[in-house]
Amino acid sequence: MNNTPALDDLRNQLVDEIIAKRPLPAPIEQALRTVRRDLHLPGLNQADAYTNQAVTIEDNPNGPLALSCASVPSTVAMMLAQLNPQPGDHILEIGAGTGYNAALLAELVGAKGQITTIDIDPGVALHAREALNRTGYEDVRVMERDGLKGAPEHAPYSRMIATVGLWDIPAPWWQQLADGGRLVLPLRWRGQTRSIALTRHGNIFVSDDMELCGFVPIVGQTGERTTELANGTVRLHHDQDQPVDPDRLGEVFSTPLTEQWSQTRVSSQETFDGIWLRATASDDTVCRIEVTKQALAEETARRPAIPSRSPVLVSGNSLAYLIAKRDEADPELRSQLGAVGYGPDGTALAHNLIAHITAWGTARTASPRMTVHPVDTPESELPRGHVIEKVDSRMVLTVPK
Numbered sequence: 001m002n003n004t005p006a007l008d009d010l011r012n013q014l015v016d017e018i019i020a021k022r023p024l025p026a027p028i029e030q031a032l033r034t035v036r037r038d039l040h041l042p043g044l045n046q047a048d049a050y051t052n053q054a055v056t057i058e059d060n061p062n063g064p065l066a067l068s069c070a071s072v073p074s075t076v077a078m079m080l081a082q083l084n085p086q087p088g089d090h091i092l093e094i095g096a097g098t099g100y101n102a103a104l105l106a107e108l109v110g111a112k113g114q115i116t117t118i119d120i121d122p123g124v125a126l127h128a129r130e131a132l133n134r135t136g137y138e139d140v141r142v143m144e145r146d147g148l149k150g151a152p153e154h155a156p157y158s159r160m161i162a163t164v165g166l167w168d169i170p171a172p173w174w175q176q177l178a179d180g181g182r183l184v185l186p187l188r189w190r191g192q193t194r195s196i197a198l199t200r201h202g203n204i205f206v207s208d209d210m211e212l213c214g215f216v217p218i219v220g221q222t223g224e225r226t227t228e229l230a231n232g233t234v235r236l237h238h239d240q241d242q243p244v245d246p247d248r249l250g251e252v253f254s255t256p257l258t259e260q261w262s263q264t265r266v267s268s269q270e271t272f273d274g275i276w277l278r279a280t281a282s283d284d285t286v287c288r289i290e291v292t293k294q295a296l297a298e299e300t301a302r303r304p305a306i307p308s309r310s311p312v313l314v315s316g317n318s319l320a321y322l323i324a325k326r327d328e329a330d331p332e333l334r335s336q337l338g339a340v341g342y343g344p345d346g347t348a349l350a351h352n353l354i355a356h357i358t359a360w361g362t363a364r365t366a367s368p369r370m371t372v373h374p375v376d377t378p379e380s381e382l383p384r385g386h387v388i389e390k391v392d393s394r395m396v397l398t399v400p401k
Contacts, residue, residue: 010050018074028080031107040098040131069216070098082197082209083161083184093117094147095163099128103137116154118145120219148220150176165215167223168390186215190280191237191288207370212273233295238287241389248317252343253301260350261338264361276311279356281368281386281397285313289321302340313353318343320350368397
């Protein structure tokens with residue numbers, strides 16, 4: 001299909017917006033300026049295809065989250081930069097989506113490269129196949145396949161990228177990526193999601209970049225749990241190895257609250273999700289709290305810093321989570337970060353959270369290093385750091401000194 005000058009302008013404006021906030025390697029910028037996202041989103045207003053937002057392409061009849069989405073373009077660009085595709089690469093993509101990301105990958109690897117994209121949903125796979133054919137990327141291989149199994153018949157891959165949320169690195173993937181190859185995936189632990197860039201060194205994955213993101217979870221992984229409190233108006237999202245007991249927490253919001261405040265302040269433009277990330281590198285009580293609009297309206301719980309997703313420490317019959325308030329005495333009107341605790345040990349947990357806030361506040365750009373090891377790796381062979389147990393792997397997080 002022919003392009004139009006108006007769509008060219010819209011696409012270039014979107015790319016200009018993205019690179020103004022995050023410079024990109026020239027090949028990735030050129031691919032974003034070349035591939036037409038609107039042709040991968042039929043039925044959507046063409047101008048809307050060039051806004052920096054996600055688009056649902058298939059609803060999920062079994063839950064609130066979509067079954068498949070076209071990711072936010074700036075997130076697509078960020079993950080491509082993490083992956084760093086090169087001409088001639090052989091890449092596996094897990095989560096075909098609209099086929100747009102596979103088209104970008106095809107541009108980046110060139111005629112000598114290979115792209116395989118897989119999706120468990122037949123409708124999504126068909127949508128991607130038709131869009132890729134329509135836009136001139138017939139050489140991209142599209143397979144209807146359980147992403148957790150990968151595509152071993154076309155392995156090894158020099159790079160792999162997942163465009164769905166993963167709670168663990170599936171065991172079948174370990175041998176499908178070539179030694180020295182790169183894996184980028186949205187990985188969930190302790191209630192948060194980070195796009196992690198990993199390189200395989202023998203039987204170990206080693207990270208070199210972590211970026212905040214959010215993705216529809218892959219079908220088939222069930223390592224994350226949700227515990228509902230206050231008649232379902234407050235929810236805790238935690239991992240299966242964390243002993244969060246709804247019976248012990250049933251009356252937690254009926255107890256007096258305690259507030260503590262750190263000396264750490266943030267501007268309105270500054271993200272503070274690094275507190276959560278740093279906390280996971282030393283503290284197994286940290287997970288995510290979600291306080292609904294109903295709970296806020298009924299004043300069931302003190303408002304978290306971000307009601308839908310804030311870090312919370314949970315232990316036994318007590319919890320403490322992140323709060324914030326505008327400091328009117330601050331000439332820059334920054335927000336002061338603190339903690340609110342509930343339950344018998346709420347004060348102690350709030351104190352622990354203040355320590356996490358303070359540690360982040362003194363080194364805000366420091367990010368933990370992650371290594372991922374096969375699940376049967378003995379303790380003696382793991383590096384020094386904080387171990388988080390998964391089903392197929394053991395993650396080790398280390399905070400730089």
